[in-house]
Amino acid sequence: METQQARLMDGTDLARRITETSAAAAEDIRRRAEVSPCLATVLVGEDPASVTYVRMKQARCAKAGIRSRHVPLPASVSTSGLVETVTALSEDPDVHGILLQHPVGAHIDERAAFEAIAPEKDVDGVTMHSFAAMGFGLPGFVSCTPGGIMRLLDEYDVDLTGKHAVVVGRSPILGKPVGMLLLGRDATVTYCHSRTVGLPAIVREADVLVAAVGRPRFINGADIKPGAVVIDAGYNPGNVGDVDFETARHRASLITPVPGGVGPMTIAVLLEQTVDAAARRLIRP
Numbered sequence: 001m002e003t004q005q006a007r008l009m010d011g012t013d014l015a016r017r018i019t020e021t022s023a024a025a026a027e028d029i030r031r032r033a034e035v036s037p038c039l040a041t042v043l044v045g046e047d048p049a050s051v052t053y054v055r056m057k058q059a060r061c062a063k064a065g066i067r068s069r070h071v072p073l074p075a076s077v078s079t080s081g082l083v084e085t086v087t088a089l090s091e092d093p094d095v096h097g098i099l100l101q102h103p104v105g106a107h108i109d110e111r112a113a114f115e116a117i118a119p120e121k122d123v124d125g126v127t128m129h130s131f132a133a134m135g136f137g138l139p140g141f142v143s144c145t146p147g148g149i150m151r152l153l154d155e156y157d158v159d160l161t162g163k164h165a166v167v168v169g170r171s172p173i174l175g176k177p178v179g180m181l182l183l184g185r186d187a188t189v190t191y192c193h194s195r196t197v198g199l200p201a202i203v204r205e206a207d208v209l210v211a212a213v214g215r216p217r218f219i220n221g222a223d224i225k226p227g228a229v230v231i232d233a234g235y236n237p238g239n240v241g242d243v244d245f246e247t248a249r250h251r252a253s254l255i256t257p258v259p260g261g262v263g264p265m266t267i268a269v270l271l272e273q274t275v276d277a278a279a280r281r282l283i284r285p
């Protein structure tokens, strides 16, 4: 019997508030140092979803008074060509943050390209340097979606201490780092993925479930523990999440919608970290 309706975790509203603060901080930097924070966006090819996400990032930058410099590259670019472009942006003093939109194409060594981002400009949290900082619990730039998820959990006062957090997904910029951040907040973390045997039974144990597997409606609401907090980090075509929302909302206590949950938070964290990178440069030029 369906007894409860989960409260929605409103990522759109929280992202708007974070971006307002970033806009004020960007304005402050401009006034005090006559420097305007700048995000370089690098897009390989013309994958329609990636084009949309990069446009969204540029539009939010513009709204927040953050400059963006777009660098489109043909789908045929080689690994060395991409590394050369990213290295040049890393060395360009006018650029404070670099976003290399994922995915970059199967023929490219994406890791090599990410590693060409200077650590102090890794506002997207995709380099090994940032990954290690997240793992050690040291200050640094977080991967944007994991960072956005943690902000949502805090906004809704979710106590993570001793809670069983199940992360379904293991990508280097989403599943793995969000598990590390949850562990750093004293949750007991289990990583699962598309090949996990007996996944439903593990999902049923989750106090906090993070679905980040990239498969539409992969998590069935019937497998969600009553009262669980459900974070749907899926961004499948048609704005469909990794969780079957209609069934899950009757089991969870809190749930992120798709759209309007984790997605906007990803961009808010990217902008916030871009402004932060510019501010850090003022302290340590």
Ligand SMILES: Nc1nc2c(c(=O)[nH]1)N[C@@H](CN(C=O)c1ccc(C(=O)N[C@@H](CCC(=O)O)C(=O)O)cc1)CN2
Residues within 6 Å of the ligand: 052, 053, 054, 099, 100, 101, 102, 103, 124, 126, 144, 145, 173, 235, 239, 258, 259, 260, 261, 262, 263, 264, 265, 266, 267
């Ligand atoms: N270098 C990176 N590449 C990618 C990342 C990333 O964080 N860094 N994340 C994903 C996708 N992504 C950003 O790039 C992203 C996906 C979805 C949204 C979003 O706000 N979605 C909206 C709905 C969008 C719509 O209406 O079309 C929502 O959920 O409300 C933002 C960012 C892949 N690559």
